[in-house]
Amino acid sequence: MTATKSKPEKDLLDSAKRVLLLEIEGLQTLSENLDQSFIQALDLLSAMSGRCVVSGMGKSGHIARKIVATMASTGTPTFFVHPGEASHGDLGMITEQDVIIALSNSGETAELADLVAYAKRFEIPLIGITGKQQSTLAKAATVALMLPDTDEACPMGLAPTTSTTAMLALGDALAVAMLERKGFSPDDFHVFHPGGKLGNQLLKVGDIMHSGDELPLVAADMAMSEAIVVMTAKSFGCLGVVGDDGALQGILTDGDLRRHMGPELMARTAGEVMTAGGRFISADALASEALGTMNSKAITTLFVVEGAHPVGIVHIHDCLRAGVA
Template identity: 70%
Template sequence: MEAAALHALADSLDGAFSRALDVLSAVSGRAVVTGMGKSGHIARKIAATLASTGTPAMFVHPGEASHGDLGMITRGDAVIALSNSGDTAELADIVAYTRRFSIPLVGITRRSGSALAEQSDVALLLPQGPEACPLGLAPTTSTTMMLALGDAIAVALLERRGFSAADFQVFHPGGSLGRKLLRVADVMHSGAALPLVPEQASMAEALLVMTAKSFGCVGVVDDGGRLLGIVTDGDLRRHMNPGLLDRRAGAVMTAAPKTIRPGALAAEALGLMNSRTITSLFVTEEGRPIGIVHIHDCLRAGVA
């Protein structure tokens, strides 16, 4: 029954949905989401989803609003009010407050003739359908539709704002999601930690730098600081002979090594190292090395 209601909800979307997006994207303040009972629980989730996807939002309990929390709602905000019946008594003060101070009001309800629908600047009407409760009383189908509609609003606003994965990581620094969105720049080594030698350096010098920096490789750069190649443990084995230490680094290096940009996700760097069976990647901008990332850096950060 709930699945059928979601199909009906999708089919019912019309210009009112777009108008609601226009209202919510135009405000300078926050989206204040409110509802009573089960609708209130859904409203809390919608507010949390909006806030985490680039739309500043908060939940205000309608009962508390009548006892001072109306002060949380400013003229720069917009209110999203949820009520299946549209006549929830506890919402009356918030609705009246928005009308008094010309605060945009988006109502989500099932009844077109309800007080909430009539007072809203934009009314989003849920299609008629029975509750999944055998008694037809407990909010089930109606709250499922509210939740889906709230998610649709949040995702549509996310797209309008051009909210990116990098923006998402700013709001989700903790947990597995934050780790998945870590960038290479967040885990790379830079500055004096970079193992670099000029093209004309001897392999004796290159070996000293490789040993001191502990990345198992050394980058070879030209006079302009651009990365020409890389000398790895494998290169040493392939060129092993009595005259190795006297050779130039540029003659031993592997030219045009695989690199990565600083803005790439750390997960991309890990995947690249795994696919190439290598343990380090130089991070470059315009051909110049600005960092180096080791596979252990990704693993320590929890990227997998």
């Protein structure tokens, strides 16, 4: 590589801005030119009984892998096939129930030829993403999605930049449109994202709450001498006070104990010392909502109710241990 004199920082900053503006222009053109062929591509994906197969070579291959990851995580079963490997046996991974998405800005990528021929031979729907209307890929495709005819951001006009950004955005558009068409919900999203920050933010209260014998519950007519024993044994620093019908009538905390401290405390009942009502949450609520309530109200626990009946309890530490923040 021939050594060249480094540009001043201002010139480099101007160059970076030019790159971003060119890519923004490409995306704007892509958006303006999006037409019915996009809906036709969605129809092919919606009708498939198999899986979506995405393929591309070089930089287009890297974009193809990102499209695969996004579509698979949003409810459209998708996998990547390398064009070179496809020619050496991996075509057998693709069935007539699948839909192929092939990426090539020029539309003439030689390595895609066998994949395109295979699609035609077995009448497998082919969505071509390309920048050339008269290219081999565009002509062979069941549906051709056209990339904008704009300059690459590379000063030599060679390195795939504007075109790959457009490919990536078009893949995102397909994934999100499919998500919306299917009615993909946050619950569905959590099924595919159980780990990491996204998974943590989609945890439900029911996923982390304590239930059954762990619940710190006492009857309203229980003597405080007994109630304190239960409070100590359950280690939540509070009690749920229930009536004869099992409905939650109120909460008894260590704060209530301090407020009622006196010679008669042990002779009183839990129902007499408790704070009526209280803050509750449902098992279907997000754990992040429970954490927000506990933080805003300066409390450390929330009873989980179904109707008026307690089915669980969640402690602020449960949220933090689960990575909810």
